[in-house]
Amino acid sequence: MLLSGGYMKIVHIITRFIRGGADENTLYSCNGQAEQGHEVYLMYGRENHADILGRLHPDVRPICIDALVREVSPVKDLQALLDMGLRLRKIRPDIVHTHTSKAGFVGRLAAMFSQSPIIVHGVHILPFLNVGPMERRIYLACEKMLSPVTDAFVDVSAGMKTECLVNRIGDEDRHHVIPSGMDVAAFQQAEPLSEAELAVMAEAPVMGWADAQVMLMVAAFEERKRHVEFLDIFARIVAANPRACLLLAGAGPLEPAIRARIEALGLAGHVRVIGFRKDIARWIKTAQLCILSSEREGLPRVIVQYALGGKPIIATDLPGIDFIVQNDVTGFRVDTVEAMERPINLVLSHEPTSERLEQGVRGIDLSPWSVSSMNERLEALYADLWDRKIGPRQNGAEAFPAVRQA
Known part of the structure:
Protein backbone atom coordinates (compact mmCIF):
# COMPACT_ATOMS: atom_id res chain seq x y z
CA MET A 1 0.00 0.00 0.00
CA LEU A 2 3.00 2.32 0.25
CA LEU A 3 2.83 4.71 -2.67
CA SER A 4 5.86 5.72 -4.72
CA GLY A 5 8.19 8.01 -2.83
CA GLY A 6 6.49 7.53 0.55
CA TYR A 7 3.09 8.98 -0.32
CA MET A 8 -0.07 7.68 1.24
CA LYS A 9 -3.66 6.92 0.41
CA ILE A 10 -5.82 8.87 2.85
CA VAL A 11 -9.60 8.65 3.16
CA HIS A 12 -11.44 11.32 5.14
CA ILE A 13 -15.04 10.59 6.19
CA ILE A 14 -17.52 13.19 7.44
CA THR A 15 -21.27 13.00 8.06
CA ARG A 16 -22.26 16.28 6.41
CA PHE A 17 -20.17 18.42 4.10
CA ILE A 18 -21.86 21.77 4.45
CA ARG A 19 -20.42 25.02 5.82
CA GLY A 20 -19.73 24.21 9.46
CA GLY A 21 -16.50 24.25 11.42
CA ALA A 22 -15.77 20.51 11.15
CA ASP A 23 -16.50 20.68 7.43
CA GLU A 24 -13.97 23.47 6.84
CA ASN A 25 -11.42 21.66 8.98
CA THR A 26 -11.88 18.59 6.78
CA LEU A 27 -11.74 20.70 3.61
CA TYR A 28 -8.40 22.25 4.57
CA SER A 29 -7.01 18.86 5.66
CA CYS A 30 -7.94 17.24 2.35
CA ASN A 31 -6.63 20.13 0.28
CA GLY A 32 -3.36 20.38 2.18
CA GLN A 33 -2.69 16.68 1.84
CA ALA A 34 -3.57 16.70 -1.86
CA GLU A 35 -1.17 19.61 -2.38
CA GLN A 36 1.56 17.49 -0.78
CA GLY A 37 0.86 14.81 -3.36
CA HIS A 38 -0.97 12.29 -1.18
CA GLU A 39 -3.81 10.36 -2.80
CA VAL A 40 -6.82 11.81 -0.98
CA TYR A 41 -10.46 10.70 -0.94
CA LEU A 42 -13.37 12.35 0.83
CA MET A 43 -16.49 10.37 1.76
CA TYR A 44 -19.46 12.47 2.86
CA GLY A 45 -23.18 12.03 3.45
CA ARG A 46 -26.23 13.08 1.48
CA GLU A 47 -26.38 16.49 3.21
CA ASN A 48 -23.80 18.56 1.38
CA HIS A 49 -23.40 21.95 -0.26
CA ALA A 50 -22.08 22.54 -3.75
CA ASP A 51 -20.08 25.61 -2.73
CA ILE A 52 -17.86 23.77 -0.24
CA LEU A 53 -17.52 20.79 -2.58
CA GLY A 54 -16.39 23.29 -5.21
CA ARG A 55 -13.56 24.40 -2.92
CA LEU A 56 -11.96 20.95 -2.85
CA HIS A 57 -8.53 20.62 -4.45
CA PRO A 58 -8.91 19.14 -7.98
CA ASP A 59 -6.96 16.05 -6.92
CA VAL A 60 -9.25 15.22 -3.97
CA ARG A 61 -11.64 12.46 -4.99
CA PRO A 62 -15.15 13.08 -3.57
CA ILE A 63 -17.46 10.14 -2.86
CA CYS A 64 -21.04 10.69 -1.71
CA ILE A 65 -22.37 8.00 0.63
CA ASP A 66 -26.09 8.57 0.17
CA ALA A 67 -27.13 6.49 3.18
CA LEU A 68 -24.89 8.44 5.58
CA VAL A 69 -27.25 10.73 7.49
CA ARG A 70 -26.94 12.68 10.72
CA GLU A 71 -29.91 11.18 12.57
CA VAL A 72 -29.84 7.66 14.00
CA SER A 73 -31.34 5.30 11.39
CA PRO A 74 -30.50 1.59 11.78
CA VAL A 75 -31.39 0.76 8.17
CA LYS A 76 -29.48 3.67 6.62
CA ASP A 77 -26.60 3.29 9.04
CA LEU A 78 -26.18 -0.34 8.00
CA GLN A 79 -26.40 0.66 4.32
CA ALA A 80 -23.76 3.34 4.88
CA LEU A 81 -21.52 0.85 6.70
CA LEU A 82 -21.72 -1.65 3.84
CA ASP A 83 -21.21 1.02 1.17
CA MET A 84 -18.18 2.49 2.94
CA GLY A 85 -16.71 -0.92 3.65
CA LEU A 86 -16.90 -1.97 -0.01
CA ARG A 87 -15.36 1.29 -1.17
CA LEU A 88 -12.57 1.11 1.40
CA ARG A 89 -11.76 -2.46 0.34
CA LYS A 90 -11.43 -1.21 -3.23
CA ILE A 91 -9.37 1.89 -2.36
CA ARG A 92 -7.18 0.07 0.21
CA PRO A 93 -6.20 3.25 2.08
CA ASP A 94 -3.24 3.61 4.41
CA ILE A 95 -5.14 5.96 6.71
CA VAL A 96 -8.86 6.45 7.36
CA HIS A 97 -9.52 9.72 9.19
CA THR A 98 -13.11 10.18 10.40
CA HIS A 99 -14.72 13.46 11.46
CA THR A 100 -17.86 14.17 13.53
CA SER A 101 -19.88 11.72 15.61
CA LYS A 102 -21.97 9.68 13.16
CA ALA A 103 -19.22 9.37 10.54
CA GLY A 104 -16.82 8.61 13.39
CA PHE A 105 -18.93 5.64 14.43
CA VAL A 106 -19.91 4.19 11.06
CA GLY A 107 -16.64 5.14 9.38
CA ARG A 108 -14.43 3.54 12.00
CA LEU A 109 -16.47 0.34 11.87
CA ALA A 110 -16.13 0.28 8.08
CA ALA A 111 -12.39 0.90 8.35
CA MET A 112 -12.05 -1.90 10.88
CA PHE A 113 -14.04 -4.40 8.81
CA SER A 114 -12.11 -3.48 5.67
CA GLN A 115 -8.81 -3.94 7.57
CA SER A 116 -7.52 -0.42 7.01
CA PRO A 117 -4.15 -0.33 8.78
CA ILE A 118 -4.44 3.10 10.44
CA ILE A 119 -7.64 4.62 11.86
CA VAL A 120 -7.76 8.21 13.11
CA HIS A 121 -10.79 9.99 14.57
CA GLY A 122 -11.19 13.76 14.69
CA VAL A 123 -12.91 14.89 17.90
CA HIS A 124 -14.76 18.06 16.86
CA ILE A 125 -17.61 17.48 19.29
CA LEU A 126 -18.53 14.81 21.82
CA PRO A 127 -22.06 13.47 21.43
CA PHE A 128 -22.44 12.46 25.09
CA LEU A 129 -22.05 15.99 26.49
CA ASN A 130 -25.14 17.99 27.52
CA VAL A 131 -27.65 15.31 26.54
CA GLY A 132 -30.12 13.20 28.53
CA PRO A 133 -28.94 10.28 30.74
CA MET A 134 -30.04 7.57 28.31
CA GLU A 135 -28.44 9.27 25.29
CA ARG A 136 -25.28 9.82 27.29
CA ARG A 137 -25.00 6.11 28.18
CA ILE A 138 -25.58 5.03 24.58
CA TYR A 139 -23.12 7.50 23.06
CA LEU A 140 -20.47 6.73 25.67
CA ALA A 141 -20.85 3.02 25.03
CA CYS A 142 -20.37 3.56 21.28
CA GLU A 143 -17.26 5.69 21.80
CA LYS A 144 -15.74 3.21 24.25
CA MET A 145 -16.49 0.31 21.91
CA LEU A 146 -14.54 1.97 19.11
CA SER A 147 -11.71 3.30 21.23
CA PRO A 148 -9.56 0.13 20.97
CA VAL A 149 -9.56 0.25 17.15
CA THR A 150 -8.71 3.97 17.01
CA ASP A 151 -4.98 4.49 16.56
CA ALA A 152 -5.15 8.22 17.25
CA PHE A 153 -7.65 10.86 18.31
CA VAL A 154 -7.21 14.37 16.90
CA ASP A 155 -8.80 16.75 19.41
CA VAL A 156 -9.64 20.30 18.31
CA SER A 157 -9.00 21.55 21.85
CA ALA A 158 -7.42 20.50 25.11
CA GLY A 159 -10.93 20.51 26.58
CA MET A 160 -12.04 17.80 24.16
CA LYS A 161 -9.01 15.70 25.09
CA THR A 162 -9.72 16.12 28.80
CA GLU A 163 -13.37 15.10 28.40
CA CYS A 164 -12.31 11.98 26.52
CA LEU A 165 -9.73 10.98 29.11
CA VAL A 166 -12.08 11.64 32.03
CA ASN A 167 -14.61 9.34 30.36
CA ARG A 168 -11.95 6.72 29.56
CA ILE A 169 -12.10 7.09 25.82
CA GLY A 170 -8.59 6.31 24.66
CA ASP A 171 -5.42 6.95 26.61
CA GLU A 172 -3.07 9.91 26.90
CA ASP A 173 -0.67 8.63 24.24
CA ARG A 174 -3.36 8.36 21.56
CA HIS A 175 -4.84 11.84 22.02
CA HIS A 176 -3.31 14.70 20.06
CA VAL A 177 -4.52 18.29 20.33
CA ILE A 178 -4.34 19.88 16.87
CA PRO A 179 -6.23 23.18 16.56
CA SER A 180 -8.63 23.48 13.64
CA GLY A 181 -6.89 25.37 10.84
CA MET A 182 -8.24 28.49 9.17
CA ASP A 183 -7.06 31.47 7.13
CA PRO A 368 -1.52 27.49 16.02
CA TRP A 369 -4.85 27.90 14.21
CA SER A 370 -3.27 28.52 10.81
CA VAL A 371 -3.98 25.99 8.06
CA SER A 372 -0.27 25.36 7.60
CA SER A 373 0.24 24.61 11.30
CA MET A 374 -2.68 22.15 11.34
CA ASN A 375 -1.49 20.32 8.23
CA GLU A 376 2.11 20.15 9.41
CA ARG A 377 1.00 18.57 12.68
CA LEU A 378 -1.33 16.13 10.90
CA GLU A 379 1.55 15.17 8.60
CA ALA A 380 3.81 14.50 11.56
CA LEU A 381 1.11 12.43 13.28
CA TYR A 382 0.48 10.37 10.15
CA ALA A 383 4.22 9.78 9.75
CA ASP A 384 4.52 8.54 13.32
CA LEU A 385 1.51 6.26 12.94
CA TRP A 386 2.92 4.94 9.67
CA ASP A 387 6.24 4.06 11.30
CA ARG A 388 4.54 2.29 14.20
CA LYS A 389 1.75 0.50 12.30
CA ILE A 390 3.14 -0.15 8.81
CA GLY A 391 6.90 0.05 9.11
CA PRO A 392 9.81 2.11 7.77
CA ARG A 393 9.03 4.20 4.73
CA GLN A 394 10.19 2.99 1.32
CA ASN A 395 13.86 3.51 0.44
CA GLY A 396 14.38 5.32 3.74
CA ALA A 397 12.46 8.29 2.31
CA GLU A 398 11.74 11.13 4.66
CA ALA A 399 8.16 11.48 5.78
CA PHE A 400 6.13 12.11 2.65
CA PRO A 401 8.53 14.17 0.47
CA ALA A 402 7.27 17.28 -1.24
CA VAL A 403 7.56 16.01 -4.83
CA ARG A 404 6.00 12.75 -6.03
CA GLN A 405 8.60 10.37 -7.43
CA ALA A 406 8.15 9.17 -11.00
Missing part, protein backbone atom coordinates in the same frame (compact mmCIF):
# COMPACT_ATOMS: atom_id res chain seq x y z
CA VAL A 184 -5.63 33.45 10.04
CA ALA A 185 -4.47 36.44 7.96
CA ALA A 186 -7.87 36.89 6.29
CA PHE A 187 -9.56 37.45 9.66
CA GLN A 188 -6.79 39.58 11.11
CA GLN A 189 -6.49 41.87 8.09
CA ALA A 190 -10.18 42.23 7.16
CA GLU A 191 -11.65 45.72 6.90
CA PRO A 192 -14.91 46.57 8.68
CA LEU A 193 -17.96 47.26 6.55
CA SER A 194 -18.83 50.87 5.87
CA GLU A 195 -22.26 52.30 6.62
CA ALA A 196 -22.93 52.38 2.88
CA GLU A 197 -22.09 48.68 2.55
CA LEU A 198 -24.25 47.83 5.53
CA ALA A 199 -27.12 49.77 3.99
CA VAL A 200 -26.89 47.58 0.87
CA MET A 201 -26.38 44.25 2.65
CA ALA A 202 -28.75 44.63 5.60
CA GLU A 203 -31.66 46.93 6.35
CA ALA A 204 -30.69 49.50 8.97
CA PRO A 205 -32.01 48.93 12.50
CA VAL A 206 -34.38 51.47 14.02
CA MET A 207 -31.53 53.52 15.50
CA GLY A 208 -29.53 53.53 12.23
CA TRP A 209 -26.14 51.97 11.68
CA ALA A 210 -24.21 55.05 12.81
CA ASP A 211 -25.66 54.80 16.32
CA ALA A 212 -26.09 51.03 16.63
CA GLN A 213 -24.21 48.93 19.17
CA VAL A 214 -23.61 45.94 16.92
CA MET A 215 -23.49 42.41 18.33
CA LEU A 216 -22.78 39.44 16.09
CA MET A 217 -23.55 35.73 16.44
CA VAL A 218 -22.18 33.39 13.77
CA ALA A 219 -23.76 29.96 14.06
CA ALA A 220 -25.76 27.47 12.03
CA PHE A 221 -29.48 27.83 12.65
CA GLU A 222 -29.79 24.62 14.64
CA GLU A 223 -31.30 23.88 18.05
CA ARG A 224 -28.00 23.25 19.81
CA LYS A 225 -26.89 26.82 19.01
CA ARG A 226 -29.88 28.13 21.05
CA HIS A 227 -30.70 31.21 19.01
CA VAL A 228 -34.33 31.19 20.11
CA GLU A 229 -33.41 31.04 23.78
CA PHE A 230 -30.91 33.87 23.35
CA LEU A 231 -33.51 36.10 21.68
CA ASP A 232 -35.51 36.07 24.92
CA ILE A 233 -32.43 37.38 26.71
CA PHE A 234 -31.73 39.89 23.97
CA ALA A 235 -35.17 41.42 24.46
CA ARG A 236 -34.11 42.35 28.00
CA ILE A 237 -30.75 43.62 26.72
CA VAL A 238 -32.56 45.95 24.32
CA ALA A 239 -34.65 47.29 27.19
CA ALA A 240 -31.43 48.29 28.97
CA ASN A 241 -29.52 49.30 25.80
CA PRO A 242 -31.96 50.69 23.20
CA ARG A 243 -29.15 51.06 20.65
CA ALA A 244 -28.32 47.33 20.74
CA CYS A 245 -28.50 45.56 17.36
CA LEU A 246 -28.02 41.83 16.89
CA LEU A 247 -26.77 40.34 13.62
CA LEU A 248 -27.43 36.63 13.14
CA ALA A 249 -25.16 35.10 10.50
CA GLY A 250 -25.91 31.56 9.42
CA ALA A 251 -28.41 29.28 7.76
CA GLY A 252 -30.28 26.15 8.69
CA PRO A 253 -33.59 24.50 9.56
CA LEU A 254 -34.31 26.70 12.58
CA GLU A 255 -34.51 29.93 10.55
CA PRO A 256 -38.35 30.08 10.44
CA ALA A 257 -38.54 29.63 14.23
CA ILE A 258 -35.89 32.32 14.73
CA ARG A 259 -37.73 34.80 12.53
CA ALA A 260 -41.03 34.00 14.26
CA ARG A 261 -39.48 34.62 17.69
CA ILE A 262 -38.03 37.93 16.54
CA GLU A 263 -41.50 39.07 15.52
CA ALA A 264 -43.18 37.73 18.65
CA LEU A 265 -40.75 39.62 20.89
CA GLY A 266 -41.08 42.87 18.93
CA LEU A 267 -37.39 42.80 17.99
CA ALA A 268 -37.76 43.41 14.26
CA GLY A 269 -36.09 46.81 14.61
CA HIS A 270 -33.12 45.41 16.53
CA VAL A 271 -32.29 42.05 14.91
CA ARG A 272 -31.06 41.36 11.40
CA VAL A 273 -30.80 37.85 9.95
CA ILE A 274 -27.97 38.22 7.44
CA GLY A 275 -27.69 34.57 6.33
CA PHE A 276 -24.53 32.68 5.47
CA ARG A 277 -21.74 35.14 4.69
CA LYS A 278 -18.59 34.38 2.74
CA ASP A 279 -17.22 37.73 3.94
CA ILE A 280 -17.82 36.97 7.63
CA ALA A 281 -14.39 38.32 8.58
CA ARG A 282 -15.58 41.83 7.68
CA TRP A 283 -18.78 41.44 9.70
CA ILE A 284 -16.71 40.39 12.72
CA LYS A 285 -14.56 43.49 12.31
CA THR A 286 -17.73 45.61 12.15
CA ALA A 287 -19.21 44.28 15.39
CA GLN A 288 -18.56 45.74 18.82
CA LEU A 289 -19.12 42.43 20.53
CA CYS A 290 -19.28 38.79 19.38
CA ILE A 291 -21.35 36.11 21.07
CA LEU A 292 -22.13 32.40 20.97
CA SER A 293 -24.83 30.60 22.97
CA SER A 294 -24.15 26.98 21.95
CA GLU A 295 -25.22 24.12 24.19
CA ARG A 296 -22.48 21.71 23.11
CA GLU A 297 -19.47 21.84 20.80
CA GLY A 298 -15.76 21.39 20.79
CA LEU A 299 -13.81 24.63 20.66
CA PRO A 300 -15.86 26.34 17.92
CA ARG A 301 -13.83 27.72 15.04
CA VAL A 302 -15.93 30.86 15.13
CA ILE A 303 -14.67 31.66 18.64
CA VAL A 304 -11.14 31.71 17.24
CA GLN A 305 -12.35 33.82 14.30
CA TYR A 306 -13.93 36.31 16.71
CA ALA A 307 -10.57 36.57 18.47
CA LEU A 308 -8.67 36.94 15.18
CA GLY A 309 -10.98 39.89 14.47
CA GLY A 310 -9.95 41.41 17.80
CA LYS A 311 -13.42 41.43 19.35
CA PRO A 312 -14.52 40.79 22.95
CA ILE A 313 -16.38 37.50 23.24
CA ILE A 314 -19.24 36.40 25.47
CA ALA A 315 -20.11 32.74 25.18
CA THR A 316 -21.53 29.79 27.03
CA ASP A 317 -18.79 27.69 28.58
CA LEU A 318 -17.60 24.88 26.29
CA PRO A 319 -14.70 22.42 26.60
CA GLY A 320 -11.45 24.16 25.66
CA ILE A 321 -13.00 27.58 25.15
CA ASP A 322 -11.17 29.00 28.16
CA PHE A 323 -7.96 29.30 26.12
CA ILE A 324 -9.61 32.01 24.04
CA VAL A 325 -12.36 33.39 26.27
CA GLN A 326 -10.61 34.36 29.49
CA ASN A 327 -12.97 35.87 32.03
CA ASP A 328 -12.62 39.63 32.34
CA VAL A 329 -9.52 39.52 30.08
CA THR A 330 -10.81 38.73 26.57
CA GLY A 331 -14.50 38.32 27.36
CA PHE A 332 -16.73 36.25 29.60
CA ARG A 333 -17.73 32.59 29.80
CA VAL A 334 -21.07 31.79 31.38
CA ASP A 335 -22.84 28.58 32.34
CA THR A 336 -26.26 29.39 30.89
CA VAL A 337 -27.80 31.48 28.13
CA GLU A 338 -29.59 33.53 30.77
CA ALA A 339 -26.24 34.45 32.37
CA MET A 340 -25.11 36.15 29.14
CA GLU A 341 -27.28 39.18 29.88
CA ARG A 342 -25.15 40.76 32.59
CA PRO A 343 -21.73 40.72 30.84
CA ILE A 344 -23.29 41.85 27.54
CA ASN A 345 -24.90 44.82 29.28
CA LEU A 346 -21.55 45.62 30.91
CA VAL A 347 -19.62 45.63 27.63
CA LEU A 348 -22.27 47.65 25.79
CA SER A 349 -22.61 50.25 28.53
CA HIS A 350 -19.02 50.62 29.72
CA GLU A 351 -16.56 51.63 27.00
CA PRO A 352 -13.40 51.16 29.13
CA THR A 353 -14.37 47.52 29.69
CA SER A 354 -14.92 47.00 25.98
CA GLU A 355 -11.54 48.55 25.16
CA ARG A 356 -9.75 46.51 27.83
CA LEU A 357 -11.22 43.27 26.53
CA GLU A 358 -10.25 44.15 22.95
CA GLN A 359 -6.70 44.71 24.12
CA GLY A 360 -6.75 41.34 25.88
CA VAL A 361 -7.97 39.58 22.73
CA ARG A 362 -5.16 41.10 20.69
CA GLY A 363 -2.64 39.58 23.10
CA ILE A 364 -3.58 35.95 22.34
CA ASP A 365 -1.19 33.92 20.18
CA LEU A 366 -3.47 32.44 17.52
CA SER A 367 -0.79 31.16 15.15
